[in-house]
Each structure stands twice: as structure tokens, then as C-alpha cells.
Amino acid sequence: MKYLNKIGLGVISVLSMVSCAENSLLDFDVKKPESVQMYEYLKDYDVLKAYVNRTENPDFILGAGVSLNDYIQKDYRNSFISSNFDEMTAGYAMKHGAIVGDNGSMSFTGVERFIETAKEAGITIYGHTLCWHANQKASYLNTTIADREIEIDPNDANNALQITTPEAKANIWDWQLEYTMPTPLTEGVEYTLTMRAKASSVYTVGFWRTDGATTNYGPDIALGETWGDVTVTFTPTMNATRLQFCFGTFGGDLFFDDMVLTASGSEDNLIGNGTFDEDDLSQWGKPSWHSYTFSIEGTAAGPATWWTNLVNNSNVETDDVSSFFATEITVGPDAATIGADGTGADGVGRAIVVKSGDNPSNDWDTQFFVKGPMQLEEGQAYRFSMKVKADKPATIASQAHNNPGGYLHWSMVGSPAVTTEWQEYSNSGVISASQAGMNTIAFNLAILKEANTYYFDDIVWEIEESGNTIPLTDEEKRDTISYELERWISGMLEVSKDYVKAWDVVNEPMDDGNPYELKSGLNKAPADFASDEFYWQDYLGKDYAVMAFKLARQYGNESDIHFINDYNLEYNLDKCKGLIAYVEYIETHGARVDGIGTQMHINVDSDKDKIAQMFELLAATGKLIKVSELDIGINKKTSEATEEDYQAQAEMYAYVVNKYKELIPVSQQYGITVWSPTDSPAESSWRGGEPIGLWTLNYSRKHSYAAFADGLSGN
Known part of the structure; x- marks a missing residue:
């Protein structure tokens, strides 16, 4: 191997200075310290990217995590990255929180400079990330869905x-x-x-x-x-x-x-x-x-007070059945049937039609649910009204639920006596202690113990509000957040698509405790949210990633490579399987996912068998597989690290690289990104003070460097 040290290898620099001293001053042999000798072999290594076997795998990309602000300074840090790596991933500067201002304006000045500097150096950029729950401008996003002010025009029928x-x-x-x-x-x-x-x-x-x-x-x-x-x-x-x-x-x-x-x-x-x-x-x-x-x-x-309707599509004028659910119906799971034109109240428009089954065991075997967007509190005033009829007269009963099927209390809005003619039924009251937490009114329709068909129209469920604002409906929030996601993705890709050809489109979607489900903030108290935390999926639902991938394709390039990325896939294999299942869901709903990224922030004692199993699971998807944020800790701070620790770290780096190359087919190897090329400074927010890199903080190569390089080259 040839010696090429462009960056200033700390220990080797000391040796160089010694060799420049006048020989006349050295009238005896100087023995190099053992600590220097054991690292001296590293001077014979080339720059890191030289060890990628371009003949065997010409598409393999060696990446590094970087600070945008550091790289665009064009100093030694720029040279260090450009000399050793093919591609860069900005740690923060290409995320929503870095680009979007408090008023929603977007500034791409830093990204544009980053791209220009990368072009000059001939190094590519991997986009990170378009849709995530962290590092978001949550303060702005929350204002877009906050309760809206009531606009009062004294000249417009408000006298x-x-x-x-x-x-x-x-x-x-x-x-x-x-x-x-x-x-x-x-x-x-x-x-x-x-x-x-x-x-x-x-x-x-x-x-x-x-x-x-x-x-x-x-x-x-x-x-x-x-x-x-x-x-x-x-x-x-x-x-x-x-x-x-x-x-x-x-x-x-x-x-x-x-x-x-x-x-x-x-x-x-x-x-x-x-x-x-x-x-x-x-x-x-x-x-x-x-x-x-x-x-x-x-x-x-x-x-001073007013009433807010909790029901979407009260008059059944559109196909929106998000507020209506029923059991024993003929179309769609958990949806209510919309009748044909003319089935509505007094023969006008459409109605919600629910059919109860024959010979039921219980009155509640067929239920019609009206669901609101929030859980109501004890003492909150409400009023309810609807127009209703049935093919056969019946007196139906109501219940309070905390979701369709989650019974809380009997007789929420009374017991409407339904006839074969349209009539209006109304009820009002205050949420009791036993009804607190309810968001759904359930009507028991199997009361006759024989088949019957019920028709509901003009359903209004209102709660009393105070102040000068009114909450947005779920539909309004969904529309608003859809607009913001599209505005963000289209804006970023307009600036970057000519140079950035690969993206983390969706980052960290899966829940750690329920690894087959999406992360969510719905059960978190407001005080538990970080200032930059915003869950797009809580407003857009499970299809939020479908939307993100479609938007990335629409506003980027058709040939761009789009990844979904998550962490702890080697630690929790169920999370790995959950992510794979979610990729399948995304693709069955019309979007394309090109690759899966596994972050791999691991330690020297991480389970090697699980690492191998993770690679096998990922390989079986047929997708491109990227190790997207690799770093390896030793469970100690730098000041406590021993030679044995560094040897163990090198061995684990070698294991990861070798297993990736062994278990991921060449055609599926996108590459490996080293998230922290150097050890982490004590003041860093990421594994601060830990010796996680391939280089020390003063850019001296470590044993991990040699192990990583040997793994890349196959030696």
C-alpha cells in the first residue's frame, strides 16, 4: 500500500517534525514510543475511498456525515471530506427545521452554497431528510393548525x-x-x-x-x-x-x-x-x-360562547364518511354507506344508510357511530340533532364511547323513537364524569331483533366553545398539513434536484414499543414534546409516507433514488420487519420506494447475530440497502478509552463492513455512510465526548480506519 497523507495525521506529523531536525544534534539512537509504533503502520494507508473495489462494485458509494457550515468554509475540513469520501450527508442543514422560518418562509441560501461547494470538489450530496418528526419547524406547523380566530364584520349581519x-x-x-x-x-x-x-x-x-x-x-x-x-x-x-x-x-x-x-x-x-x-x-x-x-x-x-359542529359532512353532501362508522354494513370496513340521491331527509339529497342484521343476539349487534375529532371533558356542554327514519318503527338507544366500540356510558343523547317518516330528533346536556373522554355517540340499531334499515341525515353534534377562536376540523388540519408537506418538498427539490439525486424521503417512521405501527405524538402530553417535534402522520394518517414519496417523485427527477430510513433495526428485528411491511404498504398504495436505510448507531458489544439477521431481512426485499449513519461506540468517553477498546472498535467496524458486503448482493449495495468520521467532541449533541470515529479529533487515523479500509477492499 502506498503512503498518502494529505490531512495531517497527528502522530505522523510529530514524527515528520523530528525527522526535520538537524542530524548533527542526534548523536544517539532515539527509540520511538511504543504508543507511536503501534499506529505507525497507518501511514501506509491511502485515502479511504481508494479502498472501494470499483471493478467489483462500481456503484458503491462511500459517504460521510458532515456539518454544512463546516464544509462550505473550504478549509482543511472540506479537504478531509472530499479526499476520503464520495458523498456527503448534511446532519441538519437540509431539514425542515433548518430551512423554514417562524412565519413559514423558506431560505435555501445555505443549501445552494453547499451544492456549489460540493460541485467544485466533485463530491455528491445525499439528501437528508424530506419527512421526519424531529428537526421540524414545529412552532410554525402548529400555528397553521391552531384554533382559528372568529372574524367579525360589524357590517355583515352581526348586529x-x-x-x-x-x-x-x-x-x-x-x-x-x-x-x-x-x-x-x-x-x-x-x-x-x-x-x-x-x-x-x-x-x-x-x-x-x-x-x-x-x-x-x-x-x-x-x-x-x-x-x-x-x-x-x-x-x-x-x-x-x-x-x-x-x-x-x-x-x-x-x-x-x-x-x-x-x-x-x-x-x-x-x-x-x-x-x-x-x-x-x-x-x-x-x-x-x-x-x-x-x-x-x-x-x-x-x-362570548358559540357552538362548534364536530361532524364532517353533516348534510351528506359529499362522499366524506370520516365522521360515520357502522357495523353490519355492506361496503368498506369501518365506513357507513351513503345512499343514492333522493334518500336524504324529505327525499332531498343523500342520507347515511345503515342496515341491521336479522336475528341478532343483542341490541348493539348493529351500531351506528358518529365520531368527533376530540375527546370531550367533564362539564363540557353539547347539543345533538339529526333527522332520522327507518323502514320499520323502532326506539333505538344511544351510548357514549371513547372510540367506535369503546363503551363508556349508557344513554348519551337519549333514546330516539324512529318512525317510517322523517323526523328531527334533538338532545342537549353536559358531559358527566362517566362520559368524560368520549368522542363517539353510538346508536344501537338491532332493537327489533329482525332486519331493519335506518336513514340518517343533517347530523349536527356541537360543543360549546368560549373565547374568540374555533378549532379546525380533522379534515381542515389534514388539508393544511398536506399543503405544508407539498410546499416544503417542492421547495427543497426545486433548489436541489439538479445536483442531489438520492434522498431519505421518510425518516424513522416506526414506533419502538409497537414496531409494526407508526410513531405518533397523539398520546404525548404537550410538555413532553421537544420544540422541534411534529408528527406529520398524526394529521395525514398511515398514507403520509405514500404522499411524501409521491411528492418527491413529482417534484424531483424520475431517476432519483428514494430511501426510507430508520434506526435500531439491528437491535429490534421486529422493527426491521415492521419497516419492511410498511414499505410494502407504501408500494401497494401507489408510491415507489427504491431503498431502505439502516442507521446502525451501535457499540462494540452489539449483537453480531442480529446484525447479520438484519442484513438478511433487508437483502430479501430486493431493495437497495444503505448503511446510512454508521458509528460505533465503546461504552466509554474518549478520556477513558484503552488500546483494547480501540482494537474492539476496529474489529466491530470490520464485522459490519464485511457482513454488509457478504449478505447484501452487489446489485443492492448502495453503500455505507460513516456518520461521524472523527471522534465526537465533548460539546457535541451527538454522542458527545465518545471516540466513535475512524479518526481522532485531530484527524489521526485509528485502528478502525485500517479495519474499515481492509473491509472495503476485501483484505
Whole structure:
């Protein structure tokens, strides 16, 4: 082997300086220290990439993990990488978190400089990575799916009743506003009045009812200086014809909005134009001698509370059945059938159609589920309504579930009596302690113990919200995150595709505890998320990788090589099998995966049998196989390492290279990337202070260098 040391081999440099000293000063033999002698053989090795057998495997790529900022300085670090390796993988600088700003803007300046510097050196770049849960600009992505603000336009049907009094008078009846009932209230019936209201200063309005001869006083209505909800309940002792609001001792502005008056057992609003969004005050009036003014104005400040519908496609106008599930149905697993046009309420549009089976054992053998996007908490107010009919009359029962099939509590929204004619059913209430955590309403449909067909339409399940924001639906979040993934991948590939021809498209998808399932953040507490952690799959589902691979192909080059990559595949063989199964899933859903990357951040005592088994499993896929991030630790810090440790490390490096070449067919060998060519500095975030490399921190070759080189060459 020839000697070529371009980089400054630490120990050899010392020897060189000694040899430059004047011979006249050396009148006796100098014996080299044993620690120097045992490494002196390394000076005879060539640069590392010279040991790849290009005749036997011309496509084999020897890669290195690098810092983009270090490499573009064009100093000794640049020369070191370019001399020893074919390809570079940037550790961080080509990831979403490095490119995307807090406002979503993308800056590719560093990537462009990286590409230009690589071109000059004649070394290729491996793209890392397009879709991962870590190193993401999570702060920005989370803002795109955050609760949206309610936009209030005071000139767009969002008005209130404004009452302005010029001064405060002596008696509460000195200013009065009356509402004349179209139909008198009924003596002895309980009524509830609700509205939103505020005043220019804190005040209590007197609320009276009268038939012209008798007056009922109270309960009074307390108003604050900001919009708030008001609810009063009363039972008139006469057939009241007028409601009276009295505020004679007040000087300033009063505001009423969203006024609803209902009789017990009814949801019909007895107040006409209670939202004040129409220009109609015909039922309102004041005594003629009163000098205050009242009018409909664009002064509503947005609801103090409002209701959010949890159901997608409530009116069954589209093919979206994401909110509806059923058992014993004829199409698709876990989906509800959408009927033909004309099956909807009153023969208009479409309905959800669910067929119950014949001779069931239990009422719940056929169930229809309505699922919301979130789990509800104790004390949360809800209201539910739907239009429903059946081929045969039946009284069905409801349950609260924490997912379809996860029973929590009986009679969630009552027991609708279903007839053969369309009718509307409604129910409202507050989530109880035993219902807490529910996100699904289940209806038991096998009540007749014989076959029946049910039709559901106009399904509205609302929860009460407070503040000035409203949550996005699951569908809205999915659309938003799909857009962001496409925007990110298309932007990166537009800049890089002319030079970067291979990519980690999806990185680390599989869960460690459930290795046949995807990683997820759904069960993590907010405090447990890292600041750069964002799970695309939690919004896009299992097909998130299908989408990523399709986008990479669409915006890159047809000939690009696309990898899926994960870690601990040699440690957990089930994870390796789970990743292989996921590749099969991706490809059966229309995307192409060219290769599988195994990271291999291992130690000298890692299980060699499992390493071999992993390579065998990967080879059997027929895919390109890449060792994507190889480094080997000794379970000690550099300051504690012994000669025996370094010999063991060299032996393990040799084992990995040899087994890769032995068990992965040449046609499937993409190559090996050394993730940390030098030992790791103490301050590094990656295995800090560990001697994991082929070179020391001062770029002296280690025994691992020789072992790795010999493995590449087959010696």
C-alpha cells in the first residue's frame, strides 16, 4: 500500500517534525514510543475511498456525515471530506427545521452554497431528510393548525340592539323598553330567556312581564362591561303580553344580542329577529314620552360562547364518511354507506344508510357511530340533532364511547323513537364524569331483533366553545398539513434536484414499543414534546409516507433514488420487519420506494447475530440497502478509552463492513455512510465526548480506519 497523507495525521506529523531536525544534534539512537509504533503502520494507508473495489462494485458509494457550515468554509475540513469520501450527508442543514422560518418562509441560501461547494470538489450530496418528526419547524406547523380566530364584520349581519339613554333618572321605570309577544305567554308555564349583553358601565336591568293589568317583577339581569351570557328563568302568573326591560337609573349604552325565549320542553324561539341581524324592530317599543333611543347597530363584538359542529359532512353532501362508522354494513370496513340521491331527509339529497342484521343476539349487534375529532371533558356542554327514519318503527338507544366500540356510558343523547317518516330528533346536556373522554355517540340499531334499515341525515353534534377562536376540523388540519408537506418538498427539490439525486424521503417512521405501527405524538402530553417535534402522520394518517414519496417523485427527477430510513433495526428485528411491511404498504398504495436505510448507531458489544439477521431481512426485499449513519461506540468517553477498546472498535467496524458486503448482493449495495468520521467532541449533541470515529479529533487515523479500509477492499 502506498503512503498518502494529505490531512495531517497527528502522530505522523510529530514524527515528520523530528525527522526535520538537524542530524548533527542526534548523536544517539532515539527509540520511538511504543504508543507511536503501534499506529505507525497507518501511514501506509491511502485515502479511504481508494479502498472501494470499483471493478467489483462500481456503484458503491462511500459517504460521510458532515456539518454544512463546516464544509462550505473550504478549509482543511472540506479537504478531509472530499479526499476520503464520495458523498456527503448534511446532519441538519437540509431539514425542515433548518430551512423554514417562524412565519413559514423558506431560505435555501445555505443549501445552494453547499451544492456549489460540493460541485467544485466533485463530491455528491445525499439528501437528508424530506419527512421526519424531529428537526421540524414545529412552532410554525402548529400555528397553521391552531384554533382559528372568529372574524367579525360589524357590517355583515352581526348586529346588536343598542339602547342609549341620555342620563340616569330617579326610578328604574323611568326608562322602559318593551317587547310585545306575538302570542301571549301561558300562565303557569316555565320560560327561559337567554341572551348576550353588556353595558357601558356595570348595571342591573329590571326584567318584568305584564298583561296590562298585572305585572311580575324579576329576576333582574346583571350586565358587565364586556359581552357575557345571561340566562333567567321565570313562570308568569298571567298570560303575559309584554316583556319589559327597565333601566331608568342608567345613563349610557346597553347592548342586547342573540336573544332566545323558549317554553319548557320546547326549542322554539318566541322572540322574532332575536339576533338583530334583520332590520326589524316591529315588536319592540317604548312609551312615547321617553327620550332615549334604541336601534339595530353593527356593534356585536362576537359571541362570548358559540357552538362548534364536530361532524364532517353533516348534510351528506359529499362522499366524506370520516365522521360515520357502522357495523353490519355492506361496503368498506369501518365506513357507513351513503345512499343514492333522493334518500336524504324529505327525499332531498343523500342520507347515511345503515342496515341491521336479522336475528341478532343483542341490541348493539348493529351500531351506528358518529365520531368527533376530540375527546370531550367533564362539564363540557353539547347539543345533538339529526333527522332520522327507518323502514320499520323502532326506539333505538344511544351510548357514549371513547372510540367506535369503546363503551363508556349508557344513554348519551337519549333514546330516539324512529318512525317510517322523517323526523328531527334533538338532545342537549353536559358531559358527566362517566362520559368524560368520549368522542363517539353510538346508536344501537338491532332493537327489533329482525332486519331493519335506518336513514340518517343533517347530523349536527356541537360543543360549546368560549373565547374568540374555533378549532379546525380533522379534515381542515389534514388539508393544511398536506399543503405544508407539498410546499416544503417542492421547495427543497426545486433548489436541489439538479445536483442531489438520492434522498431519505421518510425518516424513522416506526414506533419502538409497537414496531409494526407508526410513531405518533397523539398520546404525548404537550410538555413532553421537544420544540422541534411534529408528527406529520398524526394529521395525514398511515398514507403520509405514500404522499411524501409521491411528492418527491413529482417534484424531483424520475431517476432519483428514494430511501426510507430508520434506526435500531439491528437491535429490534421486529422493527426491521415492521419497516419492511410498511414499505410494502407504501408500494401497494401507489408510491415507489427504491431503498431502505439502516442507521446502525451501535457499540462494540452489539449483537453480531442480529446484525447479520438484519442484513438478511433487508437483502430479501430486493431493495437497495444503505448503511446510512454508521458509528460505533465503546461504552466509554474518549478520556477513558484503552488500546483494547480501540482494537474492539476496529474489529466491530470490520464485522459490519464485511457482513454488509457478504449478505447484501452487489446489485443492492448502495453503500455505507460513516456518520461521524472523527471522534465526537465533548460539546457535541451527538454522542458527545465518545471516540466513535475512524479518526481522532485531530484527524489521526485509528485502528478502525485500517479495519474499515481492509473491509472495503476485501483484505
